[in-house]
Amino acid sequence: MILFEKYSPRILGYLMRNGASRVEAEEIVQEAFLRVWSERRRFRPTGTFQAWLYTIASHILINERKRWSREITDEQQMLSHPEKSDNDPFYRVSLSQTVGRVKGVLEQMKQEYRMAVLLAAEGLSYQEAARAMGLSVSAYKTVLFRARGLLRSHFAEAGRKE
Template identity: 30%
Template sequence: MPPGDLDLVEAFRRGDEFAFVTLYDRHKGAVYGYAAKMLLSRAAAEDIVQETFARAYEHRQRLVSAGAFRSWVFTIARNQCLNAIARADREPALREDAPDTPAPGTPFSHLLKSEQAALVHKALDALPPAYREVLVLREYQNLSYDEIAAVTRTTVSSVKSRLFKARRKTGEILRPWLDPTPAAPEPAASGARGPVAARA
């Protein structure tokens, strides 16, 4: 977290609305990106952002350390996303593409630059939520292993294990595009003649 955010978070914990609005403006994009990739829906992600920050303000006294603000907000967003996924399982709704830009330098950053958002969407949709969330937090939000462990309430070793499995599964889905192998030309049929018949 940038040093300037620490003072803002302390003011936010005291109920300073200006500090809250400033933190909201700085972090809403990251929360939206996470929710959009978890739910694969822009509209649902926008709802998650509003609900996340409303709950953050309501329960601001529960934030133990100013330095943990980012992981704390993502934890709230994660809970809201999991609730939304559970509701979607009961009441299936049409998902929409939710392209977003991964953190610079991460393995997937070149995919969206190559306009492969639909392929990434397909890969994310195929992952179980537990794998999808660690992949999104790491590749798109660039959180550390410790931060992801705090958000998902698990251990760093578990995060690494889930991330390995998520990357492997994603690689299986993306491999045909990432490493295309051109099909070998079929051998010409015996006795086949060219388009122009030989003259007698």
């Protein structure tokens, strides 16, 4: 329960930033922690606990995504999703204009790109993030650099407009 207290807000936030609704994210967080408990003997202290937790949560999210067979990419779907609307306190948080802009760009990205950027920002190494996404390190780097390139080009565009 101590680990749950410590890590659940971060994992919850990570999942919601990855397009899961609050209800879905809560389900995945619970499932991830229960798996951590069930597979505690398989944990090897070669990696960090945090990376292991993100790996489990990411795998559940990817599998659930496949099961749900939906990809939240366009704004219409975003708006039709009640949990993801601005009514959710998490989304009511006053983000600066720049951060709000990044959030908007991330939401429009492919799931793979978004996850790569977010895992890197969560502090996972390239190896850990690649493992969490089920990719090789070189494949992860390619995805991350492309996604960052998209973010950069968006910033460049916004800069030109201003």
